Amino acid sequence: MTEQASKFHPKSNSVLYKATSTMPDTQPNLAKPAPASAPITTTSLPGSEHITLRVKDFNAWYGAFQALHNITLNIPSQRVTSLIGPSGCGKSTFLRWINRMNDLVANARAQGVMQLDKDDVLDRNFDVVELRRRVGMVFQKPNPFPKSIYENIAFGPRLHKHFHRSDLDALVEQSLRAAAIWDEVKDRLHNSALGLSGGQQQRLCIARAIAVGPEVLLMDEPCSALDPRSTASVEALIRELRQTFTIVVVTHNMQQAARVSDLTAFFFEGKLIEAGPTDGMFTNPKNKQTEDYVTGRFG
Amino acid sequence: MSGISLRAKRIVKNRAFLALCLLSTSATILILALLIASIMAQGSHFLFNSDALGAVFAHGELSQLTKIIRWDFLTNFASRFPEKAGIYAAVIGSMWVCAICALLALPLGIGTAIYLEEFAPKNRWTALIDFNIRNLAGVPSIVYGILGLTAFTRMFGLFGSDKNSALSFGPDNAWWHIQFPFGQGLLAGGLTLMLVVLPIVIISSREALRAVPSSLRQASLAIGATQWQTASKITLPAAIPSILTGAILAMSRAMGEAAPLLVLGIPVFIANTPDNLNDNFTVLPFQIFNWAGRPQESFHQLAASAIVVLLIVLICFNGVAVYLRQKLRKPLA
Ligand SMILES: Nc1ncnc2c1ncn2[C@@H]1O[C@H](COP(=O)(O)OP(=O)(O)OP(=O)(O)O)[C@@H](O)[C@H]1O
Ligand SMILES: [Mg+2]
Numbered sequence: 001m002t003e004q005a006s007k008f009h010p011k012s013n014s015v016l017y018k019a020t021s022t023m024p025d026t027q028p029n030l031a032k033p034a035p036a037s038a039p040i041t042t043t044s045l046p047g048s049e050h051i052t053l054r055v056k057d058f059n060a061w062y063g064a065f066q067a068l069h070n071i072t073l074n075i076p077s078q079r080v081t082s083l084i085g086p087s088g089c090g091k092s093t094f095l096r097w098i099n100r101m102n103d104l105v106a107n108a109r110a111q112g113v114m115q116l117d118k119d120d121v122l123d124r125n126f127d128v129v130e131l132r133r134r135v136g137m138v139f140q141k142p143n144p145f146p147k148s149i150y151e152n153i154a155f156g157p158r159l160h161k162h163f164h165r166s167d168l169d170a171l172v173e174q175s176l177r178a179a180a181i182w183d184e185v186k187d188r189l190h191n192s193a194l195g196l197s198g199g200q201q202q203r204l205c206i207a208r209a210i211a212v213g214p215e216v217l218l219m220d221e222p223c224s225a226l227d228p229r230s231t232a233s234v235e236a237l238i239r240e241l242r243q244t245f246t247i248v249v250v251t252h253n254m255q256q257a258a259r260v261s262d263l264t265a266f267f268f269e270g271k272l273i274e275a276g277p278t279d280g281m282f283t284n285p286k287n288k289q290t291e292d293y294v295t296g297r298f299g
Numbered sequence: 300m301s302g303i304s305l306r307a308k309r310i311v312k313n314r315a316f317l318a319l320c321l322l323s324t325s326a327t328i329l330i331l332a333l334l335i336a337s338i339m340a341q342g343s344h345f346l347f348n349s350d351a352l353g354a355v356f357a358h359g360e361l362s363q364l365t366k367i368i369r370w371d372f373l374t375n376f377a378s379r380f381p382e383k384a385g386i387y388a389a390v391i392g393s394m395w396v397c398a399i400c401a402l403l404a405l406p407l408g409i410g411t412a413i414y415l416e417e418f419a420p421k422n423r424w425t426a427l428i429d430f431n432i433r434n435l436a437g438v439p440s441i442v443y444g445i446l447g448l449t450a451f452t453r454m455f456g457l458f459g460s461d462k463n464s465a466l467s468f469g470p471d472n473a474w475w476h477i478q479f480p481f482g483q484g485l486l487a488g489g490l491t492l493m494l495v496v497l498p499i500v501i502i503s504s505r506e507a508l509r510a511v512p513s514s515l516r517q518a519s520l521a522i523g524a525t526q527w528q529t530a531s532k533i534t535l536p537a538a539i540p541s542i543l544t545g546a547i548l549a550m551s552r553a554m555g556e557a558a559p560l561l562v563l564g565i566p567v568f569i570a571n572t573p574d575n576l577n578d579n580f581t582v583l584p585f586q587i588f589n590w591a592g593r594p595q596e597s598f599h600q601l602a603a604s605a606i607v608v609l610l611i612v613l614i615c616f617n618g619v620a621v622y623l624r625q626k627l628r629k630p631l632a
Contacts, residue, residue: 101521106421133523143514146537146631155532156522194630205518212522 052077052216052246053098058112060093062105067093071112071272073265077215080238080247082257082278085267086293091250094267095218097121098248099135100128116216133160136209138219142201144193144208149185152193152204156212171211178244179207180237199230203237210245217241219249223256235260254294258282266290342603345372345381372604377568377586381597386605388569392485392580393554395573399489400496400553405546407493408500415501416508417530436498444562447491452563454480469575476575483565484577491559496549503545507538512632540627544620551616555609557584583609
């Protein structure tokens with residue numbers, strides 16, 4: 001599984017190069033038919049046997065405004081799935097329904113099927129606390145707690161279980177290592193997390209999300225507030241983490257989607273236009289709108 | 300018009316405005332200085348010992364240093380004879396009543412603020428509550444005095460009259476002795492002052508909580524914390540310095556109130572410190588009010604001396620509030 005996943009990476013890099021350097025009138029590569037080995041449908045994301053999140057005929061509203069229309073999408077486990085699309089097309093809305101953060105929005109409402117493994121995410125009786133422990137979230141702007149680095153990581157685990165000090169220490173180290181930030185912070189675990197750089201803060205937030213042991217990690221434009229170097233480190237981390245987690249990442253950056261994701265879903269005006277393996281989406285989009293968007297002709 | 304003259308005009312306007320601002324600022328400071336000077340001049344007789352002052356400053360007798368201040372003014376009870384009068388009962392009464400007021404108003408006010416800010420749904424009902432609290436903060440304190448008189452001093456006449464109570468608990472000499480109605484006792488005073496400061500505590504605490512970035516709440520909730528865990532472990536700790544600052548300022552307001560207690564009818568001549576929660580008491584502002592209303596000049600001087608003491612206490616309160624604001628308030632994001 002890991003082997004298969006890592007194959008995507010070098011390929012998608014080359015795709016990225018072509019997609020961004022080709023002028024609109026000279027795109028022979030985009031006209032090529034899709035390779036038979038990668039069947040693309042608009043409803044499912046192939047690439048892994050096991051589906052972590054099943055979404056079927058999903059609709060979401062804010063009051064009377066319908067933000068998402070009939071979304072049907074399967075998100076495979078231990079893959080990075082990127083959601084792309086122009087601003088306001090509903091990517092964040094979709095993401096925030098997966099861990100029910102939209103419960104906080106008074107007039108937000110949803111209908112349809114959204115299944116995490118066997119559980120119905122939209123079930124009113126489904127425990128959101130349990131859901132959010134299984135589905136972690138990383139926000140656009142790094143938002144560490146105004147506490148020490150150690151306390152930031154230990155906060156989540158301690159909510160759910162009583163730990164012995166040594167176990168907690170080990171868990172903190174493990175989470176920070178998993179988020180590739182241990183070496184940078186190991187000597188100042190008890191200093192304020194606000195003293196870290198933006199990129200470090202974002203990786204700390206990822207470590208904080210990892211610490212409670214989620215299955216899925218949702219990331220809403222995790223790099224958009226970061227400089228290129230920090231972006232590179234967070235992207236490297238995302239690629240690393242897909243071995244353990246199912247990752248859904250929203251991005252406005254086509255190159256980033258191409259670099260980090262195995263599968264891509266293109267949203268437009270609240271509808272899922274196309275979804276499939278990332279390299280296919282960037283070389284052989286089925287849909288004219290997808291093609292226009294990934295080649296930068298709009299959006 | 301040429302560019303030069305426009306520019307000249309701008310500069311003149313700017314200077315004039317600056318001068319106006321400086322003028323009004325200095326006028327304010329001047330008035331304040333005059334006020335303090337005149338109070339000090341009037342109050343100095345009962346605050347300072349002129350013999351000791353002369354000895355220390357004219358003759359350098361440092362042994363007289365501690366005698367400069369007339370401590371007996373602080374340690375004597377009120378008296379018909381100005382030279383023997385002091386503010387001991389009033390100071391102790393103020394401390395008691397403020398402590399009771401703080402113990403009641405702070406948990407209630409901060410709790411209400413946490414509920415309204417962190418838990419309450421944002422609907423018409425909570426908007427109405429919000430509107431009411433804001434209005435209550437602007438109600439003159441004497442109105443709360445009337446409320447305190449009926450609700451606490453007399454308790455709507457449910458338990459007999461306030462001079463002849465029908466219900467009491469505990470021996471008279473136990474500090475927790477309580478009788479109903481509360482009469483003019485410490486509990487009635489503390490509760491009435493609680494009414495005065497409660498809206499202030501609620502509003503300042505809500506503002507402190509609102510200043511905590513919602514990204515922190517989201518981070519906590521997204522990790523699987525409940526609303527209560529988020530409020531108690533993330534939002535409240537982040538807001539505590541500002542909440543305390545507001546609480547201290549509210550307490551200094553309570554410290555300075557005379558009007559509502561005047562309505563309760565608290566006595567001014569108190570010859571002992573309170574023994575229990577129902578015992579009679581008086582407070583500094585009320586003592587000042589009483590002395591200032593007497594015809595003799597000596598009592599006016601006593602009032603001025605007590606004002607100096609009250610001002611010093613209030614300045615200390617505000618100093619602590621400023622300190623908390625500067626030192627404890629950490630960046631949140
Ligand atoms: N709390 C809300 N109340 C009402 N409408 C909302 C709310 N949040 C989002 N919307 C609307 O729902 C639509 C989808 O918003 P969403 O935030 O999901 O877009 P997005 O794809 O994440 O955009 P961006 O790329 O700019 O983040 C938009 O039209 C937006 O105006
Ligand atoms: Mg968004």
